[in-house]
Amino acid sequence: MPPTSVHLNGSVNLPDTETVMREVVTRLPTGLRRLPDGETGDRANWIWFQLERFRQTPGLEQAAAMDQLAEGYEEMPKVRLADGADPGAVRWPDLGYADAYQQSFEVYRTLRDEGAVPPGVRFQVQYPTPLAAINAWVVPEDQDRLEPSYEAALFADLDRLLGALPHEQIAVQWDVAVEFGILEAQFLTAGQDLPSIVERLARCVDRVPGDVPVGLHLCYGDYQHHHFRDPDSLALQVQVVNGVAEAARRRVDWISFTVPQHQRDPSFFAPLRDLRRSEGTELYFGLVPYHPDQQAEGTTAEQVRLVDEQLGGGEWGVCTECGLGRAQREEVPPLLDLHRAILDRARG
Template identity: 40%
Template structure:
């Protein structure tokens, strides 16, 4: 077993893309194959800024009179108001393409200047449609809004892939809400969402995630970040083991006929035991060119990561790279450089 580099899931603590590219390159550049822009600006709180896109869409109105604020964003759900037929709902720009194109210009300039290593790709992290639909749409309207919102997200992807050379680009889809639905369907207490609007929970969420994954053109790298949430640096529910992570990963591999360049799986800080990693022996490892395990935690540093690396290696999953469980942009800024350095030390030690 060998450690094969490191992966940044998405968010860092920098306030702008240039700072992200510089700090990641300085502290971890030799171990990274791609760098995200840090999810700066309105994307700081992942999908919460998408409420503005729903508010600007004719035919949708908020439910409730008083704002429901989360991190300063109004997360009251939207319902169909009858002013537009559901099949004529039309979202305008969601903001992802605009942000990506602006950040890519900075990335390309810094790579040309030698700040970013030659051959490094620009990573764009996108949520699956299920995240915004669950957060911002009333349960009774989700099935009607799903098609128009999915089309809008794919239009963002089209703009990104049309403007950025394929050889420079890597697209990551973030699957988090999917695990809330899956765990809840298996009888676990998950305080998120009210259940799906389709019958077979696992098949439905896999079909939806694979649909957007297949839209990534050939030549552009495709990756998936599987996630159990990161609110206050805590999961919405702790995975019992890696079983559902493997179920989703294998389901994606079965539904997507192009190369999946990388797969990222979270590892809770408490889990350095063989039981957590045992399901990884069933992972269709050959379908993922790179595997990254989110087993690096700032709380227990080198010793904790080494224990989790040893257990993961003993599972027989083969070579893998290192990551945190999720992005770390909502932590304190002074943590970023030491956490990147921790990745580098661990990656260099094997």
């Protein structure tokens, strides 16, 4: 069947939360199940938001910058354990997500109460996985030593948020990007492999209580609208999803997949036949380009056909491969319109 719903992966390059939410619900009046706050302000550049927290943490110190392996990606600043510092004694500062999302929820609540947000549309929050910031900002030899305490701090931030907001109105997404950089041998790493990454992701999923929907955003990066590596097929993404579905104690409620914009090779989509989809899990595919004029004629229609063919029926939807945080601001409204246009064209 053709796609029937849309998903936004989180970031939206508009001035503030209210502008993001009003623009989204106006341009996507149907097919939207969750509403993000756009990750505006300090969170606009994803995990750069966390770098200052790392720099503020007692026991950590600036290290020499180290090149990432992915071609075209910038040299990233790094921190290390100070000489003599005990990794078990590291105490992280307030990571900032819970406070930001509580403020955004008040905007969502106001818009919902005035009828601007359609009934049933939840407030969506996005968290990077603990490994994302650890891999990005910590030298490889200290990553394993610092990851447990940072994971505990990030999970505590999420717990605080979930304790403050009504569960029937919210949803949580984990952004899974650095993990694919590691698995595709593009990022410096302390030696993580597929089983260890699946185990980590299952912990993230299970941290969200069963009465709150949880999703995974599978991402290959969006630096200057380029992946750190183009996936050869959906095989690795399917392996990760299947592994998490088996390891986690609860269902993953939605998954968004990366699909390179001009990919029309049937072999790319063929691994979807191996996807073990739990009943009720929503699937979204990145068929919406980063720029309104990037869509090659006929490409999306062919991609829709290939996805539907491999899924063998069942509902699914469309998204961009990453968020809209790196789109030019004037491009955001037409990109939102493009989500709806793809659904309209697919329905015929």
